[in-house]
Amino acid sequence: MITDLKVIIYEEKNIISKMMELLKEQFDYIVEKDLENLNMLNPKLEDISRELASIEIKRRQLFGDDISMSEVVENSNDRYLKEIYTDLKHILALAKNQQESNDSLIKKELIFTKKMINFIKPADKQTATYNSYGNIRK
Secondary structure, X not given: OHHHHHHHHXXXXXXXXXXXXXXXXXXXXXXXXXXXXXXXXXXXXXXXHHHHHHHHHHHHHHXXXXXXXXXXXXXXXXXXXXXXHHHXXXXXXXXXXXXXXXXXXXXXXXXXXXXXXXXXXOOOOOOOEEOOOOOEEO
């Protein structure tokens, strides 16, 4: 059971490392405003997320929903298991931080775009026109 957990944690660590690389790439594309490459990156991120979900399902089948992975790692005497679990938690925190910064940049860019569109388009639904007497008519 512990060897299976080691394999699962190692696979999760590799998948999250790949995801981290893709998130860094996404960050670069967001900063460069390269929408074509950003759109091509989304299917890759979805595939990595599916792989991670399948590994998570394996872990849940191994232990069930009642027992958390941290409890099993803490109760084991295996030093290597604790080490790779710590690495996994660290990489996961980095990936979460990178994802939040990417989301923040996208949100700020969308807010900026919306403000520019509102600035360009007229505020009133009807535009003011002049009548035959030179007065403004709405």
